[in-house]
Amino acid sequence: MIPASFEYKKATSVQEAISMLGSEDKILAGGHSLIPAMKLRLNMPTGLVDISKIESLKEIRDNEKSISIGAGVSHATIANNPEISKHMPMISEAASMIGDIQVRNVGTIGGSIAHADPSADWPGVLLASDATVVIANAEGSREVDIDQFFTGFFETALQDNEIITHVRIPKTAANANSCYVKFVQPASRFAIVGCAAAVEKVNGSVKSIRVAFNGVGDNAYRATGIENALKDQKLSAENIGSAASHATDGIDVMDDHFASENYRSHLASVFAKRALSRL
Amino acid sequence: MSYIGKSVKRIEDKRLVTGKGKYTDDIKIPGLTHAYILRSPYASANILGIDTSAAKSAEGVISVFVGTDIEGIRGVPTGWQVNFKNGDTMKEPAHPLLVTDAVRHVGDAVALVIAETKEQARDAADLIDVDYEVLEAAVDPAEAIKDGAPLVHEDAPNNICFDWELGNPVSEVDAALAKAHHITSLDFINQRLVPNAIEPRSAIGHYEEHNDHYTLYTSTQNPHLTRLLLCAFVLGIPEHKVRVVSFDVGGGFGSKIFHYTEEALVIWASRKINRPIKWTAERSESFLTDAHGRDHVTSAKMGFDKAGKMVALKVDTIANLGAYLSTFAPAVPTWLHGTLLQGLYTTPKIHIDLKAVFTHTNAVDAYRGAGRPEATYLLERLVDLAALEMNMDPAELRRINFIPAFNGVTEPGYQTQVALQYDSGNYHGVLDRALEKVGYKDFRKAQQESLAKGKLLGIGFSTYIEACGIAPSAVVGALGARAGLFESAQVRVQPTGKVSVYTGSHSHGQGHETTFVQVVADKLGIPMEDVDLVHGDSDAVAFGMGTYGSRSLAVGGSAIVKSVEKILEKGAKIAAHKLEASVDDLDYANGKWTVKGTDKSIAFGDVSLTAYVPHDYPQGLEPGLDFASFYDPTNFTYPFGAHIAIVEIDKETGKVTLQRFVAVDDVGNVINPMIVEGQIHGGVAQGIGQAMLEGAVYDESGQLINGSYMDYAMPRADDFPSFEVERTVTPCPHNPLGVKGAGEAGTIGSTPAVVNAVIDALWKAGFKVKDIKMPLTPERVWTAMNN
Amino acid sequence: MSNQITIKVNGKSYTREVEGRTLLASFLREDLSLTGTHIGCDTSGCGACTVLLDGKAVKSCTILAVQADGATVKTIEGMAENGNLHPLQASFKEKHGLQCGFCTPGMIMVASDFLASNPKPNEQEIRESLEGNFCRCTGYHNIVLAIKDAADTMSA
CATH class of the missing domain: 3.30.365.10 (Aldehyde oxidase/xanthine dehydrogenase, molybdopterin binding domain)
Structure with a gap:
């Protein structure tokens, strides 16, 4: 219940935050993954750099062809944003399913993807949305394609001394026709399986498609087997059913107290079907 | 006035919905220190050594105690004895307040750290170095009884505490099954549950040297029994020197019936350091140590x-x-x-x-x-x-x-x-x-x-x-209970006719402050506002067996009714005297005694006042209107x-x-x-x-x-x-x-x-x-x- | 490693020195003696510690007190005004929405945020709004009725 002692450092800008960040420090955004871990002393940083007061990280910007969501934007703010809901419904849907009211009020999208819990909702949804992660560092900033961002179990492309500033999501036809479904672990209500899908259809056929999972493997991933099976096809029940069987192709499926490997694989197919049937 | 059978809104709610409840962890005492208990991370291990030196010299630390510091204290007892089928006494190994030689489950208490703040106590616990020799554990009960399974206690072969049977002779049951037209059989597990009262357990021990008196504030369903066990069986402290207080308790569901080691520890250590000590479980400790x-x-x-x-x-x-x-x-x-x-x-x-x-x-x-x-x-x-x-x-x-x-x-x-x-x-x-x-x-x-x-x-x-x-006590005694299972109550009518009810039952969500008051107000025919319930304080309430087993109203409520009956019986004598009538000629209703067939009456409040100002009073009758009762059901x-x-x-x-x-x-x-x-x-x-x-x-x-x-x-x-x-x-x-x-x-x-x-x-x-x-x-x- | 913070709690401003690691829940309970905010777990699950931070329900066990520097906090002690119970408090009493009372402050605080954004919820929405709050006594049945009752009062 009581974290180990640390130095609290409040940053007023991203560059200041980067300059403050010591080698054993952690970045504090919403803190809803970090603080619980610190209370159990599973994580004992020597300092916390608080970026939650940096206003520039809290903006949602509607660009012409994309929407940028600041890393410090809370899940609740995302869930309630009408533009996001209109152009990329799976983003709103996922945001409204994270945690509970209190968690959504504080937890941030940047914090969540930096933490990269394999069962968290954002990684799968952002993969399906073809997002770009924008990262600041001492040299300036760089962009990472979401497909290259999640690199392993709680691992990302983020380097030490880097801070996510925002996530950019394109206003594509696919994202406008997207959804997120999940099967929850009954205690934490994190995903045992989360499936996000975005499909652009032309004349009833699939022109572009992205399907991604979280909760299933060591990190969120795109189910290219499903995508390939449905490309240029009609989204018939039969096509969806046979495509969904590729949900875990090539994936080392997790096996834990809450779901065996076999059951989780089965659920991945079921939830792929359920997601795609809605689009 | 009729209250019994009505959905009266709860009296206790006003303080609870406004954040004014008084749960144990809410209590502050001048000079309060804070305890943290270092617990075993292993299910079974021998303790080869404990080095507390770094913890003892850490900032703010007042004391660090380990099992060997508590010499002569066997630990907390059990309240029931069940014998083996062959009549042998069940195996009853000691449950020490802090372990000495070995740990026997994850969460077993290894060391008690006391510091000025809870942060300091927590930090110092990380500095204790325990040398464990980790052993194989017996976890599955069906496996634990097999030959060769690791033993939890050396003196309990095959890990059996006792065996037991009940019912008709097994030969008769087998014979009946042999003749059955259909047999349904089922092998199953009734799984282990964690009670999870939302308030974690908490205990404050406060020894006051000037009058050699102890107060234990604790989140218990059972303050008097806790006192009895603590005094007579664990620490050997005279019972009249100990007050156990349990104000608001955030749910129990059984898990707060029991006398826990932490209660004895904070009392024992409070005397050692001559300051009050608070311990409150973290949820992860509750999972490991609240009885499942x-x-x-x-x-x-x-x-x-x-x-x-x-x-x-x-x-x-x-x-x-x-x-x-x-x-x-x-x-x-x-x-x-x-x-x-x-x-x-x-x-x-x-x-x-x-x-x-x-x-x-x-x-x-x-x-x-x-x-x-x-x-x-x-x-x-x-x-x-x-x-x-x-x-x-x-x-x-x-x-x-x-x-x-x-x-x-x-x-x-x-x-x-x-x-x-x-x-x-x-x-x-x-x-x-x-x-x-x-x-x-x-x-x-x-x-x-x-x-x-x-x-x-x-x-x-x-x-x-x-x-x-x-209940009754005689029966449960024959079944191995080491305590009676009656309940006590006192109904004290104040001179003004207001009533204080003292119950040995304990309310931790059940609403006794309302229902028990309904019963008393109904029976006395007075407004509920004129009655208050007192519970959860061994100095205020004479004795009690606490609340569990859905017993409070059936046993505790019955004790209250007995006291109310005694009040009315004595009140009638006073009323008869004042009304110059015989007791048999009186009716009691709506808070007053009336001479049958007349309009001559005297109110409950007037009788109460007379009982305490006995100027014009029945000869030979004691003053006062205050009755204690013990109820032992049949x-x-x-x-x-x-x-x-x-x-x-x-x-x-x-x-x-x-x-x-x-x-x-x-x-x-x-x-x-x-x-x-x-x-x-x-x-x-x-x-x-x-x-x-x-x-x-x-x-x-x-x-x-x-x-x-x-x-x-x-x-x-x-x-x-x-x-x-x-x-x-x-x-x-x-x-x-x-x-x-x-x-x-x-x-x-x-x-x-x-x-x-x-x-x-x-x-x-x-x-x-x-x-x-x-x-x-x-x-x-x-x-x-x-x- | 002390930090000076100023927080307005239930309408009153407090300036205190706190350690970086001091949780808002501990700050309220220990430093300000506002013990109506309860702590029931260490994994941000139970919701007993819920307070309003700048009007939004948060779990005060998962916010550092320093993070609340400059903010406005409302706790259960600040809900009744001029001796009148807040409609939620009144409805919890009226509908027997509490037993032991330990989870109650958190329930009332989260419900006040929820009803602000959804003044006329149905039963299912109320149940879902309590996802972050555990009650072990009531089976939630009467809590749901109490929140509905308060919603009716507040939107009347």
């Missing part, structure tokens, strides 16, 4: 004749007690479980054989229902399964086996094959009402129709009986009910959705229907929690792998439908209020109804599975359909 519930491994057989009449029941159970004997532990699988195996049925031959077993896990003791949910689960699963196997209607199968209605007054109580005599019952009544409420016939039709559409609907039944208000009380669950199963995922839950309970007379319904709701939720979500899981090494709210599935609001509850009333014939007890009924009845509903849905869809292990996780249900 259930944890039975059972094999059962029920025999039926051709017509479906039960002919015999044979049960073999292994009960896991954990590493140490908690306060009530030996009584739970025996006298609170084996004695309930008659259920509502006329089964003529019943036998249970039980082994109580030590394992390298946290202690198991009474958790809401305590033994009775296990008995009900066993019976009701067998009955529903038998109906499926024999292709009979489960409601009809129950009906033909029910004990016929009896009121216990003009008709005798029902003598069971397993020691108890039921007080009164109308078992057909609750089932009929529940069937009507659920719309049983329509449901069966809807079930068939939905099956045709690929939807799996199921209905499950549970008709239960329980025994609560355990029997348990036996609430009963019928619970019905309707579930839908998602065939693709195995996820079970509880669509409806109907509970018709009979808890005897009811003082406050609103509060009784609340008790049923909460109980039902806990029972459904066991069926669908909850279960403590230890791995092979003895680690509790789901010891947090991230991993242990607590029921949430959206896991439940709105509950449909109703009551029938069959008064208890042997206590003055005719009440039976409502605290545990919901939990006892509900669990098997849900599991039976899932099994029903599966059978109707062609999946003839006999059992799915609780909790019925989606994966387990899915596996049952895809084997």
